Amino acid sequence: MIEDLTWGGIAVGVAARLLPVWAAMAVIFAVSIVARRRLGLYGKLFDSKVGMIGFGIVLFWVLTALFADLIVTHDALSQISRMRNVAPGTALPSPDGRYPHYLLGGDSLARDVFSRMVMGAREVLKIAPAATLFAFMIGITLGLPAGYFGGRLDTGLTFLANLVLAFPVILLFYLLVTPEIVQAGIPTAMAAVLFLMPIVFLTLLLNARYFMQPVRRAVYIGAVMVVGLWMYAGLAFNADPLGVWGMSPNLLNVFVAVVFVNTPTVFRIVRGLTLDIQSRDYVAAAQTRGEGSWYIMLWEILPNARGPLIVDFCLRIGYTTILLGTLGFFGLGVSPESPDWGSTINDGRRLLTVYPHAALVPALSLMSLVLGLNLLADGLREESLRD
Amino acid sequence: MTRFLIRRAGTLMLTALALTFIVFYLTNMDARLETLAKTQGSARMSDAEVTSWLARNGYDRPLLERYGEWLGVVPGWVDTDAGGAMRGRCVALVDTAADAPRFCGIAQGYWGHSTRFNEAVGTVIATRLGATGWLMLWVMIVMVPSALTVGVLAGMREGSRTDRVLSTGAIVTTATPEYVSGVIFIAVFASSTVGLSPLLREWGWLDSPVLFQGNARSAMDQITVWNFTLPVMTIALYGMGYIARMTRASMAEVMTRQYIRTARLKGASFASIVLKHALRNALIAPFTVIMLQFPWLLNGVVIVEVLFSYPGFGWTLVEAAGNNDIELLLACAVVAVVVVLLTQLISDIGYVWLNPRIRIG
Numbered sequence: 001m002i003e004d005l006t007w008g009g010i011a012v013g014v015a016a017r018l019l020p021v022w023a024a025m026a027v028i029f030a031v032s033i034v035a036r037r038r039l040g041l042y043g044k045l046f047d048s049k050v051g052m053i054g055f056g057i058v059l060f061w062v063l064t065a066l067f068a069d070l071i072v073t074h075d076a077l078s079q080i081s082r083m084r085n086v087a088p089g090t091a092l093p094s095p096d097g098r099y100p101h102y103l104l105g106g107d108s109l110a111r112d113v114f115s116r117m118v119m120g121a122r123e124v125l126k127i128a129p130a131a132t133l134f135a136f137m138i139g140i141t142l143g144l145p146a147g148y149f150g151g152r153l154d155t156g157l158t159f160l161a162n163l164v165l166a167f168p169v170i171l172l173f174y175l176l177v178t179p180e181i182v183q184a185g186i187p188t189a190m191a192a193v194l195f196l197m198p199i200v201f202l203t204l205l206l207n208a209r210y211f212m213q214p215v216r217r218a219v220y221i222g223a224v225m226v227v228g229l230w231m232y233a234g235l236a237f238n239a240d241p242l243g244v245w246g247m248s249p250n251l252l253n254v255f256v257a258v259v260f261v262n263t264p265t266v267f268r269i270v271r272g273l274t275l276d277i278q279s280r281d282y283v284a285a286a287q288t289r290g291e292g293s294w295y296i297m298l299w300e301i302l303p304n305a306r307g308p309l310i311v312d313f314c315l316r317i318g319y320t321t322i323l324l325g326t327l328g329f330f331g332l333g334v335s336p337e338s339p340d341w342g343s344t345i346n347d348g349r350r351l352l353t354v355y356p357h358a359a360l361v362p363a364l365s366l367m368s369l370v371l372g373l374n375l376l377a378d379g380l381r382e383e384s385l386r387d
Numbered sequence: 388m389t390r391f392l393i394r395r396a397g398t399l400m401l402t403a404l405a406l407t408f409i410v411f412y413l414t415n416m417d418a419r420l421e422t423l424a425k426t427q428g429s430a431r432m433s434d435a436e437v438t439s440w441l442a443r444n445g446y447d448r449p450l451l452e453r454y455g456e457w458l459g460v461v462p463g464w465v466d467t468d469a470g471g472a473m474r475g476r477c478v479a480l481v482d483t484a485a486d487a488p489r490f491c492g493i494a495q496g497y498w499g500h501s502t503r504f505n506e507a508v509g510t511v512i513a514t515r516l517g518a519t520g521w522l523m524l525w526v527m528i529v530m531v532p533s534a535l536t537v538g539v540l541a542g543m544r545e546g547s548r549t550d551r552v553l554s555t556g557a558i559v560t561t562a563t564p565e566y567v568s569g570v571i572f573i574a575v576f577a578s579s580t581v582g583l584s585p586l587l588r589e590w591g592w593l594d595s596p597v598l599f600q601g602n603a604r605s606a607m608d609q610i611t612v613w614n615f616t617l618p619v620m621t622i623a624l625y626g627m628g629y630i631a632r633m634t635r636a637s638m639a640e641v642m643t644r645q646y647i648r649t650a651r652l653k654g655a656s657f658a659s660i661v662l663k664h665a666l667r668n669a670l671i672a673p674f675t676v677i678m679l680q681f682p683w684l685l686n687g688v689v690i691v692e693v694l695f696s697y698p699g700f701g702w703t704l705v706e707a708a709g710n711n712d713i714e715l716l717l718a719c720a721v722v723a724v725v726v727v728l729l730t731q732l733i734s735d736i737g738y739v740w741l742n743p744r745i746r747i748g
Binding site: 159162163165166167168169170171174175176179180181183184318322325326329330342345348349352353354356359360363364366367370371373374375378 | 398401402405406410413414416417418419422558559561562563564566567570571573574577578579580581582601682685686689690693694701704705708709716719720723724727728
């Protein structure tokens with residue numbers, strides 16, 4: 001019979017399991033600090049304490065998600081009898097070569113809380129940054145022309161954006177993230193429109209840049225088209241001929257809903273920045289030179305709006321993480337078994353007053369990741385304002 | 388100003404129309420109606436029975452027609468059943484079928500019937516909004532003064548130790564969504580086996596089993612510190628950080644202005660500079676933020692009401708959505724959009740009122 005662990009033992013056990021993460025973090029930090037003068041904005045991050053702490057926390061979770069397979073002590077979905085709701089550090093009744101303890105206790109279905117937390121990091125970090133990136137590409141593609149051209153296009157798009165923003169997020173999720181909606185094919189239709197935007201964005205970007213170099217332009221745009229449409233077929237329609245890209249219908253539904261909720265805010269930010277930058281002299285100079293509208297928008301205005309956009313990108317990943325958690329909290333997540341943090345908090349809250357560890361562990365994980373992203377955004381803002 | 392108000396009212400109407408139509412469309416999809424029929428009738432209905440149930444209750448007609456009925460611009464459906472008695476949307480409202488009005492929709496002040504609570508939607512919404520109103524009131528009483536105090540204290544000496552501590556605290560609260568802080572609060576304060584309560588009982592400082600209650604249902608009858616502290620704290624905490632950061636930024640900016648330097652040079656005390664010269668100018672920006680925070684609070688309210696089982700507006704919204712209660716959901720959507728757009732309007736007007744340099748035509 002193996003002894004249960006004390007709190008000190010648990011801390012040592014968890015730290016030991018996370019060894020790959022510590023090692024990778026040490027290497028990345030050492031290299032970055034040494035080479036920080038040559039790394040631009042990223043390097044400057046290491047001059048600010050807040051930015052460094054934020055980056056550290058985010059890096060911790062990214063590496064945890066990356067090395068999740070090495071870190072987990074048990075399978076995140078399998079149950080071990082007699083381990084239901086056990087306290088952190090409880091020893092397994094019969095280890096048989098498995099890891100001998102439930103480091104952070106067991107949940108109401110006798111699964112290992114620690115392993116679920118680690119796999120949950122992977123679930124969250126698989127969706128949140130990608131969804132944010134999509135929202136940004138769509139928001140930029142629509143926000144630039146709305147701000148630059150103004151007029152009817154602007155009025156129409158702004159009305160649509162305000163319409164989505166007036167929707168209570170939770171009502172929208174309840175209406176959009178359900179099996180009935182998946183059956184009706186609405187997520188696929190929305191994905192068909194939304195996922196086309198990044199391809200449009202990249203094509204416009206390259207077309208404007210290499211307009212005078214037809215050969216290069218053809219090569220770059222051709223490459224974007226081939227890769228983009230390949231991913232598009234896989235992600236939006238689950239019809240990738242090679243089977244590399246694909247999303248389950250539920251995942252697609254969640255992804256589309258989150259992108260849809262985030263896009264209007266990005267649109268408003270980009271539109272506001274465009275309106276501001278448009279009156280600068282270098283835009284007038286480009287117009288006098290006879291540059292095309294899209295060249296001015298994408299290669300004159302956008303690069304000069306990057307500071308606020310990068311900061312907002314960090315904040316928005318955190319916000320998306322909170323949204324994903326909200327979805328899970330209302331039981332609208334990817335699947336009921338999924339170890340993502342929101343769903344785990346939802347599972348754990350029923351027995352919260354008796355066995356709080358099952359809900360507290362994912363809750364604190366989510367909080368720390370969002371906190372890290374907020375601190376990182378703060379550090380970036382400070383450093384980008386400095387020059 | 389009048390033109391501005393009329394234009395805003397027009398936008399509000401248009402947004403509400405578009406929004407309710409989207410909700411109407413999404414709740415009236417075939418699969419949703421089938422679920423509704425099965426929850427209202429019996430779970431084991433055959434497809435034919437579902438179709439006849441939908442026909443009997445007026446769900447089988449074109450979507451636009453029924454949306455018009457709900458708005459009150461299309462006459463309500465009327466039908467005679469096998470026994471020869473009249474049935475219809477408006478018939479259920481009156482005692483004798485012959486008296487039934489032709490139109491019954493929101494234009495006539497009838498918000499429909501809630502299938503989940505089996506009550507008029509108007510009554511349900513009114514009582515639930517009342518309950519949420521109390522919650523919001525206490526949240527505002529707790530959140531606004533403390534957020535402003537934190538923001539002003541942090542912003543009046545930018546970069547000081549107080550500033551750093553308070554700013555970090557503000558960042559931490561904005562990183563803690565309601566479902567996280569709520570869970571932590573319940574575990575720490577409302578559990579009889581872990582957290583603070585058993586400790587306090589051991590020391591003999593506490594008579595009740597827990598310090599605060601983790602279930603706010605009893606607050607419907609009487610609001611006490613015991614049952615209302617945790618929900619109020621949970622909502623207030625998340626919004627507080629954001630308002631505090633805005634106040635801090637605004638305060639820090641004002642403190643660098645010329646007139647503050649002048650006040651300093653003429654020998655005014657620091658307290659008088661902060662309270663008399665800086666405070667009012669620093670509060671313009673946070674005012675807008677506080678108003679725009681309302682729609683955000685709505686979100687927090689839903690989570691907190693579900694977590695603490697407090698049957699207010701948010702809890703009703705989740706119940707309605709979970710049971711596909713079409714007319715109740717539509718009413719919830721209308722309430723939400725009105726709250727969002729009204730707060731935008733008030734924040735715009737308030738901004739102008741506080742800041743005479745801005746004029747709207």
